[in-house]
Every structure is written in structure tokens, then in C-alpha cells.
Amino acid sequence: MNGLSAASLIRRKRNGERLEPAELRAVAQGIGNDTWSEGQVGAFAMAVAWRGMGVEECRDFTLALRDSGQQLRWDDLPGPVLDKHSTGGVGDGVSLLLAPLLAACGGYVPMISGRGLGHTGGTLDKLESVAGYNVHPTTAHLREVVHAAGCAIVGQGADWVPADRRLYAVRDVTATVDVAELMVASILSKKLAGGAQALVLDIKTGNGAQLPGMAAARALAERMLATARGTGLDMRAVFSDMDQVLGREAGNALELRAALDLLCGRGNNPRLLALTLELATELLGMGGLCHDRADADSRLRAALSSGAAAERFAHMVSLLGGPADLLERPEAYLEAAPVQQAVLSPMSGHIAAVDVRALGQVVVDLGGGRTHPGQAIDHAVGLAEVIGRGDAVEQGQPLAIVHARNAGAAGRVEARVRQAFRLALKAPPLEPLWHWHVPTECVG
Secondary structure (H helix, E strand, C coil): CCCHHHHHHHHHHHHHCCCCHHHHHHHHHHHHCCCHHHHHHHHHHHHHHHCCCCCCHHHHHHHHHCCCCCCCCCCCCCCCCEEEEECCCCCCCCHHHHHHHHHHCEEEEEEEEECCCCCCHHHHHHHHHCCCCCCCCCHHHHHHHHHHCCEEEECCCCCCCHHHHHHHHHCCCCCCCCHHHHHHHHHHHHHHHHCEEEEEEEEEECCCCCCCCCCHHHHHHHHHHHHHCCCCCCCEEEECCCCCCCCCEEEEHHHHHHHHHHHCCCCCCCCHHCCCCCHHHHHHCCCCCCCCEEEEHHHHHHHHHCHHHHHHHHHHHHCCCCCCCCCCCCCHHHCCCCCEEEEEEECCCEEEEEEEHHHHHHHHHHHHHCCCHHHEEEEEEEEEEECCCCCCCCCEEEEEEEEECHHHHHHHHHHHCCCCCCCECCCCCCCCCEEEEEEHHHHH
């Protein structure tokens, strides 16, 4: 069927034509079963970037990706299936905290996560900082973990949305990470295949986001909501700030350690904790697990302070092959970089602005991210104790600590880290960490 050949389908999309459902299923099948070459996958992604997709076409492509593999059902669970997705940020360890918090409050979270895209980090890469943690369990094993621990943060198995898994990797290296239609189809296909009943979409905004401008972020939220309509998925969208690193660390093992510290009542990551609690509060309400927002907040803080959320995380890690005592002895399992070098402030003042994208790229260049699909990464490297926008700083005070494999690598990025911070005598006005999207049809 020449009309469904890769070349003909790419050509039609390149020419701005709408692809029909059967044609989009052929695209998904060709990508998923490897009959399309990597060049053809990249060409299709670029054609979508150039010509776009309408809402119906985007929904058809989402369902085609979903149907390229098996779908999970959770009818036997006694609680709601809740999930969250972020469009990608720097220092964003929310998923690591959110999943066990929700599980400790009666939700179930089979979270199919991804690896880093471009300058942003990936949840799977962070978890793979722990030797033995299996991000690709069998479906039967995944079910066992979700039933026992209430949460499982894993990657796409070989049979779960295989078309998106391959497309996702190609997008990372073809400048199509930020194409709205591909973002929508990728996110929703995984969440629908994973059986989520309620989903919060965390759309990052600011200079460190995939979609820096609010207009593009709102357009993505509207497209996501429109595409999800009629699929049975209850979804809400929130915009969160990426004009500074969300936590105080950027790098896989460093971010995981920060999440463990928060779960265990240690550490100082107020922005990361605040956003996590806000998203978890919304999801508890969507899942019918609280009376109101105040009740949800109380339950979540109790789960954190009592250690119940930490226990859920520890149980998940051990069931997926990691060490049983990770929370008690993180230093025994999370590799530390051999070189830790402070980048000092050249003057006193306040942090007026942070080039978050530049800091994310520094982590990639240190070896903590990828420049091509399948590339091995160094989990130990990154940035720690990153100072935030508006913070006061004294001359000679560290702006961040570079964690590198050797002194040469640390030296090569020192100036770039320093240049990522713009200082001023006065603090800039405070910006909200998040605000919820109000769908267009609800305005007025």
C-alpha cells in the first residue's frame, strides 16, 4: 500500500495535509515496529513541527500511539489511579515526592515516566542513580508493586506505547522537543495506556522551560484538555515557574538525594516541597480522597511527618530491585562526584535573574544528560546548592557547587555557571510559583 508508505505519509504532512486515522495508525505502527528508519521518524516530527495538527488529528495520533502497545487496566484497585506529568524542568524532583505521598493517602500511582529531554532532567535517570532499580519491570511485576506499595515509577515497557518511546528519543535530538502536538500526543498516549483516571499536567514556564512563553503554555494546556476530552481522563493543568531551578540541585543523584531528604524530614527545598504539596492536594480532590483542600493538605503533611510517604517510597524501591535501606543509608548507594567546586559570586547583592536553560545545559555537558539517543549518562555530576532568584548573596559566596568527574570538567563550566546568574543591588519582585489554568470555556 504505497499510499501508507513512510515517504508518502511524510510528504502529505510536509505539504500541510490532514492525515486520516488509518494513516496515523500506519505512522504509529511504522515507528513502533522499527520499519521506519530514524531519519524517517525525524522527518515526520519535523513535518509536524512545520505544519502542525488540528485537535481531531492530534487526538487520532494520540490514540494511535496508545494503541501501538498494550494498555493497563486497574479495575481491581480499591482506590483511584492518579498521575502527574511535567513538561520538563531543571531541578524538578516533584514526581519522586508526589507518588509516595499520594500512595500514603489512599491513591494508586502507576507512573510511566521518561528520561531527560534536551536541557531538562528525567525522572527515570534520577531513579537509575540507584543500582538495581528496575525501570522496566514486566507488567505482572508492575502490578505487584502498585498493589503492595501504592506507587511505581517506571519507564515504558517494551509493549507499552512503543511508538512513542522511539519518537520520544528522536525528538530529543532533532529540535522537536517543544512541538506542542508531539508533546500532547506523547504525554496523553502514555497516561491513557497506563490507565490513569485523574491527571495533573504541570506546564513549566520561564526561561528554563521547553515552552518559555505563557502564550505557548496556555495553548498547550488548551490543546491537552481538548485532546483528552472524551477519553475518560479527568485532567487539570497548572503553570509553574522555571525562571529559577525548582529545587536546589540539578543532576540525577543529587536530585534524588534531595527528594530522600525531604521524605525523611531533612533538607531545605521549600519551592520543591510547596509545588509537590499543591499538586498532590489537587489530585487528592480529583480522586475523592479528601473533604476539601484543607483536609487534603492536612493528610499530606501527616503522611510526610509520620514517615508514611517515606515508607511507600522505600517499599517501591526495594520491590523494584533497589536496596531496602536506601533511605537510611543514601550515601552508600548514590555515587558522589569526585570533584566538588564552588562557583563564587563576583559581588554582593541579590539574584535578579537566572538563566536556567544554561544551567541545565551545563549539567548535560558535564555528562548528566544526553546529546544523542541511548547515550550513557553520569548520574553523579551536576549542580548543588543552587541559589535562587531574589536571594541575597555576598561577594565570594557560592552561587552553586559544581559536581564533576574531574577538575578539568569543573573548570570548563565554571564561567558559564557564574554567567547564568545576573546580580543587582535590589531584589526583584516575587513571582508566584504556580497558578492554575482556567479553561477558555470556563472564563466569564
